[in-house]
Amino acid sequence: MTFEDIRAAAINEWDSLEKSDQVRIYLGSATCGRAAGAKTISDELEEELQKRNISAVITQVGCIGSCYLEPLVDITKPGKPRISYGNMTPKKMVELVDDYIVNDNPRPDLALGSIGEGSVEGITDFFQTPMLKSQVRIILRNCGFIDPEKINHYIARGGYSGLVRTLTMTPDQVIEELKKSGLRGRGGAGFPTGQKWEFCQRAPGNEKYIICNADEGDPGAFMNRSLLEGDPHSVLEGMVIGSHAIGASQGYIYCRAEYPLAIERLKIATDQMRKYGFLGKNIMGTGHNFEIVIKEGAGAFVCGEETALMASIEGKRGMPRPRPPFPAIAGLWGKPTNINNVETWAAAAVIMQRGWEWYSQFGTEKSKGTKTFALVGKIERTGLIEVPLGMTLRSIIYDIGGGVLDGKEFKAAQTGGPSGGCLPQSNLDSPVDYESLAAAGSIMGSGGMIVMDENTCPVDIARYFISFTQGESCGKCVPCRLGTRQMQKILQRICNGNGEQGDIEKLQKIGETVKTGSLCGLGQTAPNPVLTTIRYFRDDYEAHIHDKKCPSLTCKDLIRFYILPDKCQACLICLRNCPAEAILGGKRMIHVIDQDKCTKCGTCFDVCPKKFDAVVRVTGEKLDVPDEPVPMLAGKA
Amino acid sequence: MKEKITEIFTKFTDERDNLIPLLQKIQEELGYLPEESLKEVAKFLHIPESEVFGVGTFYSQFKLKPGGKKTVVVCRGTACHVKGGARIQKDIEKMLGVAPGETTPDMEYTLETVACIGACALAPNVVVDKEIFGQVNARKIKEMFAPAETGTTQD
Numbered sequence: 165m166t167f168e169d170i171r172a173a174a175i176n177e178w179d180s181l182e183k184s185d186q187v188r189i190y191l192g193s194a195t196c197g198r199a200a201g202a203k204t205i206s207d208e209l210e211e212e213l214q215k216r217n218i219s220a221v222i223t224q225v226g227c228i229g230s231c232y233l234e235p236l237v238d239i240t241k242p243g244k245p246r247i248s249y250g251n252m253t254p255k256k257m258v259e260l261v262d263d264y265i266v267n268d269n270p271r272p273d274l275a276l277g278s279i280g281e282g283s284v285e286g287i288t289d290f291f292q293t294p295m296l297k298s299q300v301r302i303i304l305r306n307c308g309f310i311d312p313e314k315i316n317h318y319i320a321r322g323g324y325s326g327l328v329r330t331l332t333m334t335p336d337q338v339i340e341e342l343k344k345s346g347l348r349g350r351g352g353a354g355f356p357t358g359q360k361w362e363f364c365q366r367a368p369g370n371e372k373y374i375i376c377n378a379d380e381g382d383p384g385a386f387m388n389r390s391l392l393e394g395d396p397h398s399v400l401e402g403m404v405i406g407s408h409a410i411g412a413s414q415g416y417i418y419c420r421a422e423y424p425l426a427i428e429r430l431k432i433a434t435d436q437m438r439k440y441g442f443l444g445k446n447i448m449g450t451g452h453n454f455e456i457v458i459k460e461g462a463g464a465f466v467c468g469e470e471t472a473l474m475a476s477i478e479g480k481r482g483m484p485r486p487r488p489p490f491p492a493i494a495g496l497w498g499k500p501t502n503i504n505n506v507e508t509w510a511a512a513a514v515i516m517q518r519g520w521e522w523y524s525q526f527g528t529e530k531s532k533g534t535k536t537f538a539l540v541g542k543i544e545r546t547g548l549i550e551v552p553l554g555m556t557l558r559s560i561i562y563d564i565g566g567g568v569l570d571g572k573e574f575k576a577a578q579t580g581g582p583s584g585g586c587l588p589q590s591n592l593d594s595p596v597d598y599e600s601l602a603a604a605g606s607i608m609g610s611g612g613m614i615v616m617d618e619n620t621c622p623v624d625i626a627r628y629f630i631s632f633t634q635g636e637s638c639g640k641c642v643p644c645r646l647g648t649r650q651m652q653k654i655l656q657r658i659c660n661g662n663g664e665q666g667d668i669e670k671l672q673k674i675g676e677t678v679k680t681g682s683l684c685g686l687g688q689t690a691p692n693p694v695l696t697t698i699r700y701f702r703d704d705y706e707a708h709i710h711d712k713k714c715p716s717l718t719c720k721d722l723i724r725f726y727i728l729p730d731k732c733q734a735c736l737i738c739l740r741n742c743p744a745e746a747i748l749g750g751k752r753m754i755h756v757i758d759q760d761k762c763t764k765c766g767t768c769f770d771v772c773p774k775k776f777d778a779v780v781r782v783t784g785e786k787l788d789v790p791d792e793p794v795p796m797l798a799g800k801a
Numbered sequence: 802m803k804e805k806i807t808e809i810f811t812k813f814t815d816e817r818d819n820l821i822p823l824l825q826k827i828q829e830e831l832g833y834l835p836e837e838s839l840k841e842v843a844k845f846l847h848i849p850e851s852e853v854f855g856v857g858t859f860y861s862q863f864k865l866k867p868g869g870k871k872t873v874v875v876c877r878g879t880a881c882h883v884k885g886g887a888r889i890q891k892d893i894e895k896m897l898g899v900a901p902g903e904t905t906p907d908m909e910y911t912l913e914t915v916a917c918i919g920a921c922a923l924a925p926n927v928v929v930d931k932e933i934f935g936q937v938n939a940r941k942i943k944e945m946f947a948p949a950e951t952g953t954t955q956d
């Protein structure tokens with residue numbers, strides 16, 4: 165079969181799905197959908213359809229990125245656009261089957277938006293809704309649309325045409341195209357991809373390897389997972405393209421073990437590629453041989469670092485080694501090796517499909533193209549987004565993300581994970597690109613963006629990250645192994661209210677030592693979250709150390725919870741919910757928190773009905789409230 | 802146990818880079834890595850036992866002690882932390898009476914933590930035997946682990 169035959173058959177398959185005269189139902193089946201309960205929805209759906217004897221085409225799709233709306237279900241009736249429904253419950257599912265599938269009421273009250281041609285009264289175009297409107301979805305173009313387990317869906321939407329084009333070009337031409345596109349590595353450091361490929365291609369040696377870094381160790385990030393789950397072929401196409409350009413006959417995907425679904429989808433996808441002759445011996449009759457092996461990580465953050473990752477593939481402890489020699493000269497088993505992030509490979513594929521001119525129209529002068537971000541934390545609309553590089557932080561957080569959760573005050577956005585830093589309010593109008601983030605003391609990283617509000621304590625965040633890197637340090641370099649430990653100790657005591665004069669300076673000094681005295685990126689960047697929070701939120705540090713106050717009301721040892729006697733309605737809710745059984749009270753008896761028993765978990769604060777608002781959280785002060793339950797004043801509710 | 806390991810060996814070649822996949826497979830079958838199995842692996846791959854131990858102790862995935870019937874994994878990732886993951890962890894620790902890495906005396910639950918499971922948008926997350934529970938809170942945790950004791954009225 166030629167590629168033209170394959171493509172014709174794929175388009176045929178896709179069209180017959182798109183134009184089917186049956187009802188089509190798309191179920192979000194990525195990890196976030198599953199976490200939100202997609203399975204119960206799909207069970208319910210199948211049962212309901214069966215009961216009513218309705219036949220429908222059900223397609224499992226990846227994630228469209230609006231994770232806060234999961235579980236998501238889309239329904240297309242013949243001749244109508246696709247309509248998305250979010251936050252599905254079994255009850256809503258039954259209603260939709262009755263109202264929309266059986267009858268013809270699309271339930272605009274439940275709909276999020278419509279997708280595709282045509283419109284439905286009362287329902288807006290999903291892509292014109294605030295979260296999606298200003299996104300530019302290139303890498304994520306297929307996520308949520310195609311069945312990731314069907315290679316034909318990918319091909320029908322232009323997939324593998326980049327590979328076909330690549331195979332007609334010389335390796336030099338491919339590298340030139342990548343260079344012109346301006347693509348930079350999406351795994352963290354932002355090294356120009358074309359140049360990286362060139363180093364490896366020029367390196368002496370017949371045996372070369374390429375690696376896809378799918379370790380995604382940055383806690384709070386899931387861009388790579390979503391892409392692998394939602395559109396695995398886009399990454400795999402990029403790898404085959406790279407193998408031709410670099411002259412590699414063997415590729416590895418190093419995927420974190422916490423991503424079982426991504427691994428499963430990669431296995432299915434590579435089997436399909438072999439059947440079509442996109443992988444294996446004599447790829448598409450060109451004589452090029454290339455194989456891919458999927459390696460499962462074993463839970464070590466440092467294995468995201470390239471030399472540690474290679475040691476891990478070789479079956480060793482994942483400890484980084486000095487560079488040079490760089491992997492391009494001596495990598496896996498001492499052979500020239502090129503390693504790129506998941507998203508970088510996917511970008512390479514789309515560049516070869518659509519050309520460098522097209523790709524480079526997006527982004528800024530030095531940061532071309534788009535970048536995916538995992539927008540999470542204290543934000544209204546959490547999810548996976550893709551924007552042109554250079555968009556301001558404000559647009560991302562307010563336009564796309566809908567602003568800070570519950571209308572609270574924005575405190576900072578953390579990018580770059582444990583290697584990155586916190587961007588304060590004053591950075592809201594800076595563009596998000598490699599240079600601007602570096603200037604602000606953070607890094608682009610792989611795309612985790614965690615929003616923090618007035619109740620997120622920067623000192624606690626610094627302590628959190630240092631504890632993380634301390635635990636993940638491989639132990640090879642003393643400054644990293646012991647320096648992070650000392651920093652953790654100091655930060656811990658500051659959070660506990662035992663901070664001392666001079667602690668801030670000590671943190672800075674140790675931080676600089678760890679940065680300069682470590683071999684790999686883990687140690688070199690580990691102090692960043694501490695140093696940037698000191699830079700932007702020094703007041704918070706000072707308040708902890710000198711006033712024993714946590715202005716964000718987060719650090720347990722520095723806060724207290726009280727029940728205000730004049731507001732308490734003796735409703736017993738907090739009393740029953742307190743896991744520490746620290747609340748005293750009774751019917752018509754004003755409740756009181758036993759401060760000795762209180763674990764500061766905040767449950768009472770959360771469960772106290774909004775209309776009463778009787779629980780308060782304070783720092784650095786003691787409120788004068790009764791220590792025993794007292795009868796409510798007569799006349800009260 | 803020995804037969805199981807021998808059986809697993811039939812699926813692998815004795816190349817060094819099979820060490821981690823081998824250990825993963827053994828752990829999948831046996832639930833943990835008994836000391837004996839590590840010695841067998843060393844023999845099979847013709848490498849020193851110390852190297853197998855070195856790898857077995859380096860990666861957080863590997864367990865050298867048997868775990869409980871169910872494994873509870875609390876996410877300690879940044880998104881989960883910001884959304885109160887530490888408190889969730891404390892609640893579960895209290896409920897089960899064990900610290901991360903430990904197993905309840907009745908061998909029912911093993912408690913673990915993980916750096917991130919990639920469902921950050923639904924933080925905070927807890928995984929029980931591979932099933933992910935998103936947006937958990939104190940009440941949900943109580944229901945999950947102490948169904949008999951819940952007397953909450955909050956809705």
Ligand SMILES: Cc1cc2nc3c(=O)[nH]c(=O)nc-3n(C[C@H](O)[C@H](O)[C@H](O)COP(=O)(O)O)c2cc1C
Binds near residue numbers: 349353379469470504
């Ligand atoms: C401690 C540490 C962890 C890293 N983790 C990852 C990771 O999870 N994924 C990734 O793609 N790159 C990670 N990197 C960066 C890689 O070493 C490497 O630069 C990257 O995979 C190169 O790909 P790129 O050029 O496509 O960005 C990490 C680096 C360090 C120092």
Ligand code: FES
Binds near residue numbers: 880881925
């Ligand atoms: S931070 Fe908890 S799932 Fe990612």
